Amino acid sequence: MASMPLPQRLLMGPGPSNPYPEVAAASAAPLLGHLDPAFLVELDEAMARLRSIFATNNPLTFPISATGSAGMEAAFVNVLEPGDVVVVGINGLFGQRMAEVASRHGAEVVAVEAAWGEPIDPEALLGAHPNPKVLAIVHAETSTGVRNEVAALGAAKGDALLLVDTVTSLAGCPVEVDAWGVDLAYSGTQKCLGVPPGLAPFTASPRAVEAFVARPSSWYLDLGLVAAYVSGDGSGGRSYHHTAPTGQVVALNAALGAILAEGLEAGFARHEEAGRRLQAGLEAMELELLVDAPHRLAQLTTVRVPDGVDEAAVRTQLRDRYGIEIGAGVGPLAGRVWRIGCMGHTARLANVEALLGALAEVLGR
Ligand SMILES: *Cc1c(COP(=O)(O)O)cnc(C)c1O
Secondary structure, three states, X not given: OOOOOOOOOEEOOOOOOXXXXXXXXHHOOOOOOOOOHHHHHHHHHHHHHHHHHHOOOOOEEEEEOOOHHHHHHHHHHOOOOOOOEEEEEEOOHHHHHHHHHHHHXXXXXXXXXXXXXXXXXXXXXXXXXXXXXXXXXXXXXXXXXXXXXXXXXXXXXXXXXXXXXXXXXOOOOOOOOOOOOOOEEEOOOOOOOOOOOOOEEEEEOHHHHHOOOOOOXXXXXXXXXXXXXXXXXXXXXXXXXXXXXXXXXXXXXXXXXXXXXXXXXXXXXXXXXXXHHHHXXXXXXXXXXXXXXXXXXXXXXXXXXXXXXXXXXXXXXXXXXXXXXXXXXXXXXXXXXXXXXXXXXXXXXXXXXXXXXXXXXXXXX
C-alpha cells in the first residue's frame, strides 16, 4: 500500500493549491546547509522577491520556518506585553484565531464583529478603542471568501500598529504593505504563492521593529533572535538560531521567481479571470454564492449547498471520480457551504472548467 504512487489531484480547496512547476524542479535540487554561501544567495534573493510581492522596503522581510499560523503568532508575540489592547476584526475563523492568539499572549482583546460572509466596517474597527497597541484584521478571510478593507485602516491608525493577515491575499490580489501603512503582515506558502505548506512569509515595518518587546513569550518566534540569522549582524555575519528549512526556502524562491516573471499584475488578472468565471459558472448552475459581489474574493469562493444535497458525498465524488479537491465549510458554515479555491498555479480557466463540468455531473445540473 505504502509503495503505491500517490494520486494526482487538482487542488481547488482553501489550500494547499497545486505548486508551480518551478517548485517541483527546485525541490529536486541538491540540499544545502543553512550557512552555505550558495544557500544564502537563495535566501537573500527570496527575501528581496518577498519585498517586491509585499510591495515594501521593510528590511525585515523573510520566510518564517513554519506555516501561516506561525506568522500570525510571530506578529503578535513580538509586539505584545500583558495588558496591551488589541482591536481585532472578526468575521470568520481566522479573525477568531487572531483574537485567541492575542489573548493567549496576554492582550486585552476588543473584538469588532461582522457576520460570516460580510466585511468588517473599517470605521467600527478604528472607533472601537481610543488608543490600542494593535489593530488586527484578516485581508482575505478564507473561511468565507470575504475581502476586508485594509487601506482605510492604515490611513487612520494613529499610534497603533496595523497587523494584517495576508495568507490568502498575497500574490492573489493587490497587497500594498507600504502604501497602505501596514506594520506587520504574514502569509503562507500554500495559497496564492503556489508552494507546498511549510513557510510563513513575513514582513515588519521599522516602526513595528522599534516596538518589538525585549523578551517575547516565544523563544522560537523571537524575531530579535531570528533576525541575527536572516538579516545577519550588519556586517554580513549570520549566526545560527534554528536550522533554516533550506530545501523549502529554495522551493519558495523558485515560485517567487515564477510569480515575478509572470508579473504581479498579470497574476492578479489571472486570479480575477479564473475566480469570476467560476462564480459565473456556479450561478449559471443556479447555485447561490455566500458573499455579495463587492466584497467577494476571486481566489476563494464560498457557495451554498443546495437543500437536500449531501455536501460531504459531493466532495468525496469530486475527489474519487474526478481527482478534484474542494473544501468544506467551517464554524457556523459547516455543512452549509463548499469553499472553492482558485489560487496560485491552479488559478486557470482550464481548471475552472474541469471543476464546473465535474460538479454539474455530480449534482445532475
Ligand atoms: C490558511 C490560513 C491561515 C493559516 O495558515 P496555516 O498555513 O494553515 O497555518 C491563516 N490565515 C488565513 C486567512 C488562512 O487562509
